[in-house]
Amino acid sequence: MTEEDSDSVYTDSQTGEERSLPVIQLCGLVEELSYGNSGLKRETEMFEKYYAKLEMRDQPSWISDAKLSAAEFAQLKGRHKSKSRPGTERLVGLTVDQKLDLVKKELEDTKDEIRHVRANAERDLQHHEAIIEEAEIRWTEVQKAVHEFEKDILKTISKKKGSILATQKVMKYLEDMNHRRDNMKDKLRLKNVSLKVQRKKMLLQLRQKEEVGEALHEVDFQQLNIENSQFLEMIEAKNKELIQLKLASGNTLQVLSTYKNKLHQAMEMYNNLDKEILLRSEMLEKIQKETVQVEQDRAKAEALNRKLRKEMAEFRVPPVMMYVREKILNRDLENTIKMWERKVEIAEMSLKGYRKTWNRMKTTNEQLQDLPAGK
Template sequence: MLPLWVWLQCRINSDAWHLGSENIRVGRDLRRSSSPTCCSKQDQSPIFTRPRRKSKSRVAADRFIGLTVEQKNELAQRELDETKEEIQQTKGDSERIIQNYQAVIEEAAIRWADIKKATCNFNKDIIQTISKKKGSVIASEKVLRYLEEKNHYRDAMKEKLRLKNDSLKVQKKKLQLQLKQKAEMGEALHEVDFQQLKIENAQFLEKIDERNQDLLQLKLTVGNTLQILNSYKVSQASGTCILFLLISCRLQNATTASARLMKDISQRKEALEKMERETILVEEERAKAESVTMQLRQQLSDYRVPPVVKYVNQKMAVYDLENNIKIWERKVEIAEVQSFKAGPGY
């Protein structure tokens, strides 16, 4: 027994082959119908191979052999008219057949595109998965799910087409009812007395004239009202101009004051920044002074008064040194005087 996916693939291929053959056959029939003179008698469509019926004028011509020229002309004219009618009928039938074939070709093309799309999707979603996982339960479930989805899609499409068909039927009934009502109204209008309609028309024309007079009077009133309104608008516009000038002056003054205030604010900001910088410097100097003060206080706290004897000895030593300095200064002065007296050669 063949696997399910192989059977589905064969079924899709057979449907595609039948659709292709049907498309080729329809195209061949369309070509035959479009060029009947170029085909043989065996290949022609039945609409072109049916025997031409014998006209009544030709039968009459066979019965009555001795005919005048006028009668022959009349018979020829009838034959020509019948031939034209047959040509028109044949042309209409041919066009109808061509349209049917074109519709069949379009339907076949749409079906062929759908089959190709379904085949591609089936190969992509099912065949590749089954070829990778042969004999797996998941692949079989996937195939069944695919078929169920297709069935659901067809059911949904069927329901959609049914609803559309119902709506078209309802619309058709409405249109038929409207046509029937229009036909009944037309018949009723034919039964109306036209003299009465003329009288009513004259009355309506009189009413229209009265309404036109009223409309003219209303137009005059509207014109006067517009003139008064324009005068009010002019006065209001002058008042608006004065108000605008006042507002402009106030705005200019406010702008000047704002500029002045902005300048003052900028100057105050600069002064504030300068004061902040000076404050920072003063804080630094204060910190330095505090550190020096702390050092001095530390030294003051560490200071010890020397003994009195040591102080006396120090004072005596200082006194002796001062005396020695004076003695040496005196000796230097004496030496300078002697050297000056001795002269430069000394």
């Protein structure tokens, strides 16, 4: 019986057994087989990729390290098929260590590809940033040149159309621009020469480093790995310390913000108290001035009071008969004043009559004097 016949017999027997199983178990079996097939498919793709890389690189030492041959790879492809057969003949597959080596090498290759892609992306990004920066500088220079041309030439031409001075200014401006461009070209050429020299030096240093790197042995690489692990541990410790410091810094910033708020409130309170103190000082000064004025008024009032008290103390009431005589004399004087006032009124009335008579006589006399002159 051939291999295909045995496979067909086994599959027929297996299908017969599966037909006797219930639907739930069949679904679980199908799911389990699909999960196993997907895992085997991923492993097969990874092994094929690694084998293709080995064929492209043509490095048999790596094949010996991984202990992978074409026959073993063929055995790997037929491993699942051989497991499903009931025969006693089983092909030998890869061990766990071999798979681990393959996975490690694949992981390292993937990391190298990622680093390479990242380096290319960073280089492209720097290149594009340099182009953008150069374009921005060029655009700034163009705007500056346009502004200077409009300021120095166009305004003059618009004011003096067809004048020789405007033409001379245009020619002078073009000569200045050419001179600046020549100077810039010389500077860029010198800079390019210096950059080429610097590039040669860097290439020479890189070549020397590569030659030194080729002379390194496995012990040096182990030492470098040990130092790298130590540095990684130090970096991890520093990162933890940095995280702690960041947390402490965050707490400190929170405390600082709290104290800043308190300080702000205290400053506002201080300003309010300062304003209130100023108002109270002005009020106190005003009250002191009013107090001084009141004291002066009180002193004046006390002096006047003392004077009046002294006058009251020194006042003596005259005798009654003297008061009666003075009263009679006062009444007589009042009567005399009234009599003289009456006489004055009568005299004024007589004076008014005399004035009227005098005015009438004066008018008559003037008329009599005017009559002979009229004749």
